[in-house]
Amino acid sequence: MKRTDVTKEDNSLQHIAIIMDGNGRWAKKKGLPRSVGHKKGAETVKEITRAAGEMGIKYLTLYAFSTENWQRPPEEVETLMGLLREYLKSDLKELQDNGVRIVFIGERSMLPADIAEAMRKLENETADNQKMTLCIALSYGSRQEIVHAAQRIAVLAKRGDIAPEDIDAKMFAGLLYTKDIPDPDLVIRTSGEQRVSNYLLWQIAYAEFYFSDVLWPDFDRKCLEEIIENFNARERRYGKV
Ligand code: IPE
Ligand code: IPE
Ligand code: MG
Numbered sequence: 741m742k743r744t745d746v747t748k749e750d751n752s753l754q755h756i757a758i759i760m761d762g763n764g765r766w767a768k769k770k771g772l773p774r775s776v777g778h779k780k781g782a783e784t785v786k787e788i789t790r791a792a793g794e795m796g797i798k799y800l801t802l803y804a805f806s807t808e809n810w811q812r813p814p815e816e817v818e819t820l821m822g823l824l825r826e827y828l829k830s831d832l833k834e835l836q837d838n839g840v841r842i843v844f845i846g847e848r849s850m851l852p853a854d855i856a857e858a859m860r861k862l863e864n865e866t867a868d869n870q871k872m873t874l875c876i877a878l879s880y881g882s883r884q885e886i887v888h889a890a891q892r893i894a895v896l897a898k899r900g901d902i903a904p905e906d907i908d909a910k911m912f913a914g915l916l917y918t919k920d921i922p923d924p925d926l927v928i929r930t931s932g933e934q935r936v937s938n939y940l941l942w943q944i945a946y947a948e949f950y951f952s953d954v955l956w957p958d959f960d961r962k963c964l965e966e967i968i969e970n971f972n973a974r975e976r977r978y979g980k981v
C-alpha cells in the first residue's frame with residue numbers, strides 16, 4: 741500500500757520532543773522571581789541534552805519559546821532572550837565534544853538580530869556533527885508553520901510549477917521548518933499541564949504522549965529514563981490491528 745505520509749511505522753525511539761513547562765511555578769513555590777526558574781530551567785536543558793545523547797536518542801526537540809510567549813511581560817521576555825544569548829555563547833564546546841548538531845525552528849524574523857545571527861553561526865558550526873540533532877523551537881508556532889507552507893504551495897501553484905494533484909503529505913512536510921527531521925515518536929510535557937500549546941501539530945500525528953507532573957527545573961536524567969521505559973512498553977498500531 742502506498743504510504744500516505746512520512747510517519748516511521750515501528751516502535752523504535754529516535755525522536756523525543758519536549759514541552760519544557762513549569763519554570764515559573766517552580767520559582768513561585770520557592771518564593772523566588774520567575775527569572776530564577778528560567779535560569780534553573782536552562783541548566784536542565786543542558787543536563788537533558790547530555791543525557792539524551794548518552795542514551796542514543798538521535799533527535800531531541802525542545803520547545804523553548806512559543807510565538808504566543810511574545811505576549812508575556814517585556815521583562816520576562818527580556819530575561820528569556822538574555823538566557824538564550826548566554827546559551828548561544830557558552831555551549832559550542834560541549835556540543836562539539838558530544839557530536840551534537842543544532843538546528844532551530846521558528847519565526848526568526850521576530851527575534852533580535854544579534855540572536856538570529858548567533859543561531860545561524862551555531863547551526864553552521866555544528867552542521868557536520870552526527871551523534872544527535874538538537875532542535876530548538878524558538879519563537880515557534882505550529883499553526884504559523886503550517887500556514888507558511890500553504891502560502892508557499894499557493895505560490896508554486898499560481899506560477900504553474902505544480903498542479904493541485906501534486907500536493908501530498910510528503911510534499912507538505914517538506915515545506916515545514918522540520919523538513920529534515922523525522923516526526924517525533926514521543927512528546928513529553930512537564931509540569932502537569934495536558935495540552936499541546938501550538939507545538940508540532942502536523943508532526944505529532946502518531947506520536948505517543950507522556951505528561952509528567954515534574955516541573956521542568958526539577959526534571960532530570962532519571963525522569964527521562966523512566967519515561968523512556970514507559971514508552972518502550974507501549975504498542976504503536978498506526979491505525980492497524
Ligand atoms: C516554561 O515555563 C518556559 C517557557 C514557556 C518560556 P513557564 O514560564 O511557562 O512556567 P509556568 O508554566 O508559568 O510555571
Ligand atoms: C508552552 O508553554 C511553550 C513552551 C514551553 C515554550 P506555555 O507555558 O507557554 O503554554 P501554556 O500557556 O500553558 O499553554
Ligand atoms: Mg507554562
